[in-house]
Amino acid sequence: MAAVSWPLLRKELRQSLRAKATLIVENLYLLILVALAGWEVYASAHSCSPRPTWECGRTTFWHVAQLQAILLGLVAAALGAAAVTAESEQKTQDLLLVTPARVREIVRSKFLAAFVIVLVLVLLSVPVSVLCLLLGGLTWQEVAWAYLLLLTWLALAGTMGILTGALVHRTIAAVPLAIVAAYLVTAASGAMVENKVPHAALGGTGALSLLSREIPLSFFGFHLPVWAASLALCIPLGACLMESAVDRVRLAHQRRPIAQRIWMLLFAAAASALALGTVIAQPPSPQGPPWDPMLGGLTVQGVILLLLAAIFSSQGLGKRDHAALRGERQPFLHALFGAGPRAGARFIAVTAVTLLAGWAVAWPLMGRDVGVPGWRIALAVANLLAGAWVACLLGQWAAFWGKLRREWIRRTVGVGMAVLLFGGIPAAAGIIWHGHALPPPVSAALLLTNPVTGCVAAFDPPNAIPGSKWADDLDRVLPLGLYPLLFSLLLGVLLALALTVARRRLRAALMEGRPPAPREAEAASRPAE
Amino acid sequence: MSAQTIIRTEGLTVRYGSLTAVDSLDLDVPEGAVYGLVGPNGAGKTTTMRVLATLLEPDEGRAWVCEHEVIASPREVRRSIGYMPDFFGVYDHLFVWEYLELFGELYRLPRGKLSERIGEVLADCDLEVKREAMVGGLSRGMKQRLCLARALLPDPPVLILDEPASGVDPKGRYEIRLLLRRLKEQGKTILISSHILLELAEICDHIGIIEAGKLRASGSLEELVAAAEAGRLLHLRLVGGGAERAAEVLQAVEGVREATGRGDALTVRIPDRDEVQAEVLARLVGEGFRVGYVSEEHTNLEAIYHRLTRGELA
Numbered sequence: 001m002a003a004v005s006w007p008l009l010r011k012e013l014r015q016s017l018r019a020k021a022t023l024i025v026e027n028l029y030l031l032i033l034v035a036l037a038g039w040e041v042y043a044s045a046h047s048c049s050p051r052p053t054w055e056c057g058r059t060t061f062w063h064v065a066q067l068q069a070i071l072l073g074l075v076a077a078a079l080g081a082a083a084v085t086a087e088s089e090q091k092t093q094d095l096l097l098v099t100p101a102r103v104r105e106i107v108r109s110k111f112l113a114a115f116v117i118v119l120v121l122v123l124l125s126v127p128v129s130v131l132c133l134l135l136g137g138l139t140w141q142e143v144a145w146a147y148l149l150l151l152t153w154l155a156l157a158g159t160m161g162i163l164t165g166a167l168v169h170r171t172i173a174a175v176p177l178a179i180v181a182a183y184l185v186t187a188a189s190g191a192m193v194e195n196k197v198p199h200a201a202l203g204g205t206g207a208l209s210l211l212s213r214e215i216p217l218s219f220f221g222f223h224l225p226v227w228a229a230s231l232a233l234c235i236p237l238g239a240c241l242m243e244s245a246v247d248r249v250r251l252a253h254q255r256r257p258i259a260q261r262i263w264m265l266l267f268a269a270a271a272s273a274l275a276l277g278t279v280i281a282q283p284p285s286p287q288g289p290p291w292d293p294m295l296g297g298l299t300v301q302g303v304i305l306l307l308l309a310a311i312f313s314s315q316g317l318g319k320r321d322h323a324a325l326r327g328e329r330q331p332f333l334h335a336l337f338g339a340g341p342r343a344g345a346r347f348i349a350v351t352a353v354t355l356l357a358g359w360a361v362a363w364p365l366m367g368r369d370v371g372v373p374g375w376r377i378a379l380a381v382a383n384l385l386a387g388a389w390v391a392c393l394l395g396q397w398a399a400f401w402g403k404l405r406r407e408w409i410r411r412t413v414g415v416g417m418a419v420l421l422f423g424g425i426p427a428a429a430g431i432i433w434h435g436h437a438l439p440p441p442v443s444a445a446l447l448l449t450n451p452v453t454g455c456v457a458a459f460d461p462p463n464a465i466p467g468s469k470w471a472d473d474l475d476r477v478l479p480l481g482l483y484p485l486l487f488s489l490l491l492g493v494l495l496a497l498a499l500t501v502a503r504r505r506l507r508a509a510l511m512e513g514r515p516p517a518p519r520e521a522e523a524a525s526r527p528a529e
Numbered sequence: 530m531s532a533q534t535i536i537r538t539e540g541l542t543v544r545y546g547s548l549t550a551v552d553s554l555d556l557d558v559p560e561g562a563v564y565g566l567v568g569p570n571g572a573g574k575t576t577t578m579r580v581l582a583t584l585l586e587p588d589e590g591r592a593w594v595c596e597h598e599v600i601a602s603p604r605e606v607r608r609s610i611g612y613m614p615d616f617f618g619v620y621d622h623l624f625v626w627e628y629l630e631l632f633g634e635l636y637r638l639p640r641g642k643l644s645e646r647i648g649e650v651l652a653d654c655d656l657e658v659k660r661e662a663m664v665g666g667l668s669r670g671m672k673q674r675l676c677l678a679r680a681l682l683p684d685p686p687v688l689i690l691d692e693p694a695s696g697v698d699p700k701g702r703y704e705i706r707l708l709l710r711r712l713k714e715q716g717k718t719i720l721i722s723s724h725i726l727l728e729l730a731e732i733c734d735h736i737g738i739i740e741a742g743k744l745r746a747s748g749s750l751e752e753l754v755a756a757a758e759a760g761r762l763l764h765l766r767l768v769g770g771g772a773e774r775a776a777e778v779l780q781a782v783e784g785v786r787e788a789t790g791r792g793d794a795l796t797v798r799i800p801d802r803d804e805v806q807a808e809v810l811a812r813l814v815g816e817g818f819r820v821g822y823v824s825e826e827h828t829n830l831e832a833i834y835h836r837l838t839r840g841e842l843a
Contacts, residue, residue, distance in 0.1 A: 007634035
């Protein structure tokens with residue numbers, strides 16, 4: 001079985017290279033590279049304290065590399081998105097789908113075509129890099145790693161574009177969305193560098209910054225090469241995005257999201273292991289409490305776990321789910337325990353992989369007294385598990401609601417709400433933790449309702465909100481970390497009730513043979529006869 | 530599935546939200562037939578064809594092409610069909626031969642024979658002279674024919690053609706008709722939809738009339754004529770008038786289904802039999818009417834279509 005459809009790849013390249021826009025973009029890009037390199041040399045020669053030549057070469061190289069990561073990341077995402085949407089808009093997608101070529105081959109060819117164009121643009125920078133190498137201050141290994149990181153990031157950006165194109169269908173919407181997504185990832189990765197967060201390796205600028213500043217990630221007592229972290233994160237995530245795009249292009253009954261889920265689990269494992277491993281391996285700050293690294297690792301792992309639980313459980317319901325639903329007798333109990341024939345298994349898989357991968361790495365590094373009783377650590381982990389359970393119920397509720405009403409509800413609610421609740425709020429929790437307290441009602445709401453902030457409360461109740469008397473009072477009644485846990489349990493039961501209603505309705509629709517939900521894409525683009 | 534049936538649907542139902550586009554459709558297309566699917570806009574023709582081309586999943590029911598079920602064995606179905614949608618999907622930046630070569634390779638045609646096959650289909654579609662032309666520079670009719678050439682490229686036993694002549698000039702339509710006849714002679718089974726009923730009547734040996742997602746009638750043209758009970762329509766002019774009274778007289782004649790008259794114009798609907806027509810004329814002459822002019826209007830597909838459909842939309 002061919003992994004790529006070569007005829008289609010050839011077609012894509014022919015089309016791209018015959019378009020005038022390609023030539024314009026290539027020339028413009030080359031102009032920018034030369035201008036940047038020229039400016040670096042000029043500035044170095046004319047500054048008040050002229051730098052040595054080797055330093056000039058080094059600076060120029062890293063600046064060019066980071067510029068490439070930003071610019072070409074956007075180009076790769078845009079090309080990927082346009083390659084997929086062009087088929088929909090030219091109405092040629094159906095013609096490709098009725099050939100014996102597999103959907104996976106078609107989508108991979110689109111990706112590879114976009115990547116080859118970007119690769120040509122990367123190769124245009126080789127003369128500049130060689131010049132920098134000749135100026136000194138750089139080793140050939142550094143140049144090789146930089147190119148490896150750059151290409152890894154560009155491949156990831158390309159898959160982001162491919163998925164956006166498969167989801168959105170219209171070039172005018174897909175290209176800007178893909179560009180924004182790629183920009184956000186690379187900008188966020190750059191911003192993470194100062195904190196040495198390993199996720200910086202996910203995006204181009206972050207990874208390159210770490211490499212150029214020679215800030216190695218410590219891992220298992222070793223300095224983890226940045227390129228290894230980058231590959232460990234980018235490969236499973238890129239493959240997961242690609243599989244998601246393949247699945248979107250397929251007909252509903254042909255969808256097999258198993259490969260997508262496996263890649264997502266691998267990404268979760270890698271991210272969790274890197275997060276915990278690198279954070280816990282750091283020596284505690286003399287100013288901070290001894291358990292600070294452990295809490296940091298737990299928080300990062302918690303966010304990953306909650307998001308993945310929501311994403312996995314909000315995935316569409318298939319025929320097997322429908323069959324199980326028809327024979328269901330205890331909808332509330334089913335709703336309560338992971339809510340579904342397969343959602344429970346997915347939840348367990350996500351939780352097990354994320355937690356085990358993280359702690360398998362972190363445990364050997366824990367050879368010091370963190371100064372927190374064991375039951376407080378257990379309470380923190382219980383908060384995370386309860387939060388993941390709530391996220392799972394939320395995703396399932398969105399899946400059922402989407403099936404009953406509109407498919408977009410599932411995607412928007414399932415992932416959007418999870419990001420808002422469990423992604424945004426921990427960020428706010430971070431603000432609280434670092435002493436920039438929010439207004440007391442907001443702090444209290446966050447502290448008592450969010451499972452990730454629950455971790456903070458479980459570890460160090462008096463300092464969860466510094467100087468807050470009510471927090472101390474509450475902690476005297478019950479341990480402070482118990483409040484968010486109880487809130488999660490209550491929220492879970494309420495969600496289970498809501499899910500029970502949705503399950504009953506869907507079951508009734510299935511038993512009566514009514515269509516449970518409108519067809520997805522076809523309803524919007526129904527061919528006019 | 531019977532040995533002679535090459536395309537079959539059983540209770541095929543496709544819904545778009547609350548709209549049922551195809552409603553329990555049972556279709557049988559015999560091997561080697563040219564089957565015309567007729568119906569108004571929104572009747573469900575394109576949806577049916579998309580299901581058969583494995584591009585759309587039915588909500589209920591099943592469909593087979595060449596004994597392969599479209600849901601269970603989509604790849605086998607795709608190898609058996611040449612599908613031409615109601616729009617021409619082409620890549621403007623490719624040469625005509627590149628476009629066909631792309632699809633030939635996607636259909637896994639042997640590379641050694643591909644160039645020869647491209648030449649054959651271009652000749653069939655009268656596009657030989659455009660082999661080295663850019664697709665973007667072709668006229669609308671040529672693009673349509675290029676699409677047809679693409680569908681013919683893998684030499685499939687079944688062709689599913691959705692409005693193949695839409696947007697094509699009269700000469701182009703004539704050429705497409707000739708081509709379809711040639712394909713029929715080669716033993717291809719063709720499922721075709723069109724709005725131009727007279728054209729379909731010329732090409733097709735089987736017709737299915739579809740409306741509101743339901744198959745109203747199906748069979749050969751003769752069978753449909755019988756089913757529609759349409760028969761023959763006589764237009765007569767009576768010298769000296771009296772058509773109203775003549776209509777009353779003819780109501781009593783055996784076989785006359787309908788007779789209406791106004792002034793000197795008389796219209797009579799009878800079965801498609803010369804004996805009944807002779808009896809009508811004899812009775813009129815016998816009753817003293819002077820018949821100045823007679824013309825016959827035989828039932829065509831358009832008449833049957835209007836008689837069998839009610840103008841409903843899916």
